[in-house]
Amino acid sequence: MPPTFRRVANFLFRHPRGALALLLGPPLLWLGVVYLGSLGALLIQSFFHVDEFTGQVVRSFSFATYAQLFSPANLDIFRRTTAMAAAVTIAAALVAFPLAYYMARYARGRVRSLLYLGVILPLWSSYIVRVYSWKLILAKEGIVSWLFSAVGLSSVLDAVLAIPGIGGPSLSFSTLGRFLVFLYIWLPYMILPIQAALERVPKSLLEASADLGAPPGRTFRKVTLPLALPGVVAGSIFTFSLTLGDFIIPGTIGDSSLFIGQAVLRHQGTAGNVPLAAAMTVVPMLIMAAYLAWARRLGAFDAL
Amino acid sequence: MSAAAVRFVDVSRHFGEVRAVDGVSLEIADGEFFAMLGPSGSGKTTCLRMLAGFEQPTSGRVELHGRDVTDLPPYERDVNTVFQDYALFPHLTVADNVAYGLTVKKVAKPEIRRRVGEALDLVRLPDYGARKPAQLSGGQRQRVALARALVNRPRVLLLDEPLGALDLKLRQQMQTELKAIQRQVGITFLFVTHDQEEALAMSDRLAVFNQGRVEQVGTPAEVYERPRTVFVAGFVGTTNLLVGDLATRLTGSGGPAAIRPERIRLLAPETPAAADEKSAEGAIREAVYLGMHTRYTVDLDAGGELAVVAQNLDADAADAASAHGRRVRLAWEPSAVRALVG
Amino acid sequence: MRSDRRSAPPRGERAPLGLKLAALGAILFLHLPLLVVFLYAFTTDQATLTFPPPGLTLRWFGLAWQRVDLWQAFSLSFQVAAVSTAVAVVLGTLAALAVVRGRFAGRELVTLLVILPIALPGIVTGIALRSGLALTGLPFSFWTIVAGHGTFCIVTVYNNVAARLRRTGRSQIEASMDLGADAFQTFRRIVLPGIATALLAGGMLAFSLSFDEVIVTTFTAGQQRTLPIWILDQLTRPRDRPVTNVTALFVIAVTTLPILLAHKLSGGGEREER
Numbered sequence: 001m002p003p004t005f006r007r008v009a010n011f012l013f014r015h016p017r018g019a020l021a022l023l024l025g026p027p028l029l030w031l032g033v034v035y036l037g038s039l040g041a042l043l044i045q046s047f048f049h050v051d052e053f054t055g056q057v058v059r060s061f062s063f064a065t066y067a068q069l070f071s072p073a074n075l076d077i078f079r080r081t082t083a084m085a086a087a088v089t090i091a092a093a094l095v096a097f098p099l100a101y102y103m104a105r106y107a108r109g110r111v112r113s114l115l116y117l118g119v120i121l122p123l124w125s126s127y128i129v130r131v132y133s134w135k136l137i138l139a140k141e142g143i144v145s146w147l148f149s150a151v152g153l154s155s156v157l158d159a160v161l162a163i164p165g166i167g168g169p170s171l172s173f174s175t176l177g178r179f180l181v182f183l184y185i186w187l188p189y190m191i192l193p194i195q196a197a198l199e200r201v202p203k204s205l206l207e208a209s210a211d212l213g214a215p216p217g218r219t220f221r222k223v224t225l226p227l228a229l230p231g232v233v234a235g236s237i238f239t240f241s242l243t244l245g246d247f248i249i250p251g252t253i254g255d256s257s258l259f260i261g262q263a264v265l266r267h268q269g270t271a272g273n274v275p276l277a278a279a280m281t282v283v284p285m286l287i288m289a290a291y292l293a294w295a296r297r298l299g300a301f302d303a304l
Numbered sequence: 305m306s307a308a309a310v311r312f313v314d315v316s317r318h319f320g321e322v323r324a325v326d327g328v329s330l331e332i333a334d335g336e337f338f339a340m341l342g343p344s345g346s347g348k349t350t351c352l353r354m355l356a357g358f359e360q361p362t363s364g365r366v367e368l369h370g371r372d373v374t375d376l377p378p379y380e381r382d383v384n385t386v387f388q389d390y391a392l393f394p395h396l397t398v399a400d401n402v403a404y405g406l407t408v409k410k411v412a413k414p415e416i417r418r419r420v421g422e423a424l425d426l427v428r429l430p431d432y433g434a435r436k437p438a439q440l441s442g443g444q445r446q447r448v449a450l451a452r453a454l455v456n457r458p459r460v461l462l463l464d465e466p467l468g469a470l471d472l473k474l475r476q477q478m479q480t481e482l483k484a485i486q487r488q489v490g491i492t493f494l495f496v497t498h499d500q501e502e503a504l505a506m507s508d509r510l511a512v513f514n515q516g517r518v519e520q521v522g523t524p525a526e527v528y529e530r531p532r533t534v535f536v537a538g539f540v541g542t543t544n545l546l547v548g549d550l551a552t553r554l555t556g557s558g559g560p561a562a563i564r565p566e567r568i569r570l571l572a573p574e575t576p577a578a579a580d581e582k583s584a585e586g587a588i589r590e591a592v593y594l595g596m597h598t599r600y601t602v603d604l605d606a607g608g609e610l611a612v613v614a615q616n617l618d619a620d621a622a623d624a625a626s627a628h629g630r631r632v633r634l635a636w637e638p639s640a641v642r643a644l645v646g
Numbered sequence: 647m648r649s650d651r652r653s654a655p656p657r658g659e660r661a662p663l664g665l666k667l668a669a670l671g672a673i674l675f676l677h678l679p680l681l682v683v684f685l686y687a688f689t690t691d692q693a694t695l696t697f698p699p700p701g702l703t704l705r706w707f708g709l710a711w712q713r714v715d716l717w718q719a720f721s722l723s724f725q726v727a728a729v730s731t732a733v734a735v736v737l738g739t740l741a742a743l744a745v746v747r748g749r750f751a752g753r754e755l756v757t758l759l760v761i762l763p764i765a766l767p768g769i770v771t772g773i774a775l776r777s778g779l780a781l782t783g784l785p786f787s788f789w790t791i792v793a794g795h796g797t798f799c800i801v802t803v804y805n806n807v808a809a810r811l812r813r814t815g816r817s818q819i820e821a822s823m824d825l826g827a828d829a830f831q832t833f834r835r836i837v838l839p840g841i842a843t844a845l846l847a848g849g850m851l852a853f854s855l856s857f858d859e860v861i862v863t864t865f866t867a868g869q870q871r872t873l874p875i876w877i878l879d880q881l882t883r884p885r886d887r888p889v890t891n892v893t894a895l896f897v898i899a900v901t902t903l904p905i906l907l908a909h910k911l912s913g914g915g916e917r918e919e920r
Binding site: 356357358377378379383384385387388389391392393394395404405408409452453456 | 815817818820821822823824825826827828831835836839840
């Protein structure tokens with residue numbers, strides 16, 4: 001080590017704040033400029049507006065763009081997206097719970113490790129491929145149709161597809177299809193927090209409940225479930241928030257009705273209306289902020 | 305004194321309102337085995353860390369062999385530390401751990417090998433060089449930590465509660481070994497402990513810490529037999545603390561005083577005390593048989609109580625069991641009563 | 647003493663059958679779709695939609711190999727992932743060192759700031775960066791993509807390194823300095839070996855995350871196409887399906903392997919550091 005390094009080291013030792021600045025500086029600078037700066041730009045852009053005649057962005061403060069959010073078409077978009085987010089959240093909680101429960105209470109050793117890996121892998125690997133796979137699965141000639149006809153239930157499938165609002169010409173072009181894909185993609189986000197919350201339930205509580213004479217069902221309802229609730233809420237934060245913002249799934253599967261994400265993408269792209277895209281993004285952010293505040297009160301943050 | 309290996313000159317360390325160390329001044333001579341004794345939070349560890357360089361004093365200065373090291377970083381001071389949790393580097397072998405200080409200073413490889421071998425011999429782990437810390441027991445890790453510090457031939461070695469994690473038998477064994485190693489190596493050892501028995505057994509001199517201050521410095525005999533303050537009398541060994549009315553009656557003055565339980569003789573009421581002894585009469589309230597000796601609690605007729613410890617020379621458990629209520633005369637030499645400050 | 651161990655279920659206690667089936671169903675639901683893609687990469691049906699597949703072939707692999715646009719997309723994805731991982735490793739490690747070893751108010755805020763890019767939905771990050779570009783007038787480029795990816799990849803390295811640092815404790819660093827090593831030497835000889843596997847695990851997760859990312863990239867890429875964007879474009883082209891399937895298979899492999907390796911490096915433990 002040349003003596004200059006030693007001299008710098010001595011300097012840093014005598015000035016711990018300087019050393020800290022050296023460590024924190026680069027990451028904070030990057031995050032501050034790139035990320036916080038962008039968030040600020042987002043907010044600023046949402047107060048600009050596009051001049052109707054020139055099509056150019058006017059850089060002056062106004063609420064005109066926010067006013068546009070209240071058009072019937074846009075309100076439809078918000079309503080549609082929020083409804084889907086809620087449906088997906090509920091379904092995810094129902095599907096995730098048994099698996100999370102099994103992992104927390106019964107799985108041990110290698111099985112547990114494998115199951116954990118089995119949940120983590122889809123979570124981290126290739127979102128786009130997973131979405132794509134459902135395009136193949138839901139196709140008219142694809143697996144699902146084949147399955148239904150193999151058990152002779154294709155009439156059921158057709159009946160479901162005929163239901164207005166969730167059906168469509170084929171699964172691939174239906175709201176039901178969108179729902180299934182959303183559920184599939186976000187499921188791991190629901191499983192993990194529930195599992196974590198269930199693991200935190202001390203066994204002694206369950207034993208005490210049984211000791212006091214409660215049958216297993218009662219113990220589950222009165223002890224396990226309430227304690228697992230923060231985990232469910234934590235998971236719901238993810239499923240709700242991710243559905244609100246996604247544009248790829250509704251763009252790939254389903255009909256031409258737009259979700260928030262697609263509208264945002266459309267506006268910032270060829271339409272050249274970044275202000276409107278920004279304003280539209282603020283909406284899910286506000287919804288999520290409110291949701292997070294409510295979730296925090298339920299103790300969900302401890303389960304994350 | 306230029307022979308002082310370590311000097312604390314009015315050192316203080318404040319954390320906002322909290323005074324972890326409050327005006328400590330100490331001198332430790334070359335070659336001494338010096339103990340810093342005190343309960344947790346008394347400031348002894350903070351002083352050690354200020355000497356090692358991990359903390360800076362808020363005021364005052366620290367000197368090593370006459371040189372002011374207060375502002376020096378730890379890697380520029382000629383001290384080495386044995387940490388309480390040993391702090392061995394898990395990714396290095398025992399030999400590499402011990403060699404670390406030499407490697408950093410870029411000592412030549414053959415010499416490193418030689419000195420590491422010497423150090424491991426010194427702590428009696430001669431063939432352990434290739435092992436990893438995870439494969440060692442607690443006692444072995446402690447010895448590696450010691451070797452790692454000593455191999456650098458520091459002039460002062462600091463030990464931070466080194467024996468705390470060991471069980472009793474091992475601790476006593478290590479106490480003897482540490483003394484032997486210190487005598488062999490000849491450098492100053494400065495160690496921190498909350499165990500007063502350990503401090504008394506091992507040190508040449510010790511300092512008793514309380515709430516950031518040094519209450520007494522002296523040899524084990526001095527500190528034990530002639531405690532200066534109420535705290536020292538109570539912390540080092542057990543004692544009878546005499547205050548107020550009891551003190552006046554037994555010692556003639558009202559100030560706090562102490563007398564060790566083993567300095568009080570237990571006599572039958574009809575036996576007179578010796579001519580130069582003081583005495584008091586009372587009844588045994590409690591007798592606890594402890595094998596080697598028995599501890600009695602005696603209620604004095606005139607009020608108050610005293611603890612007395614007597615070796616079981618011609619008494620046994622049955623005597624202790626039947627002692628309750630027995631009338632006795634207590635006798636002691638006036639010189640055994642120490643007047644205390646604070 | 648009755649043990650209060652929370653994570654180990656009792657020996658011999660069996661789950662009810664219904665529960666097991668439900669759990670199994672969930673796991674199958676999670677994994678079967680990917681097997682479908684795997685299968686379809688070999689089907690002879692060019693529209694690759696019919697099930698069961700009429701036949702199996704390796705033809706599409708050869709075709710994919712020759713596609714220039716595919717190679718370009720892959721090359722871009724790889725480079726972006728590599729640079730973003732490098733950025734994330736450096737910034738994430740610095741931040742972790744500062745937060746775990748430093749003493750200052752606002753440590754939680756730093757953690758929040760690091761997590762925020764991945765906690766907020768991709769579209770927010772995407773449109774935010776897009777707004778930033780619109781405001782400053784910067785053109786789309788390789789570096790705008792990297793700016794986005796690097797930002798949300800920091801957290802994977804940060805979490806892993808911070809967790810490892812917390813487990814290691816301060817005394818090793820003090821011991822090293824006590825023995826004569828200054829801050830730089832201590833970092834090189836003691837800290838770095840200690841966090842090496844955590845760094846590697848975090849880096850691999852970052853790579854995987856970046857390679858697969860599509861939402862933020864859509865907003866910051868302009869005309870360029872990373873591999874996921876390429877796949878996205880192909881979603882509406884029946885004729886290119888077979889090649890897309892092969893590509894999909896490839897992407898699964900590239901993103902799954904690092905995760906498996908990272909899992910092993912973190913000790914195969916259950917508390918995966920996200």
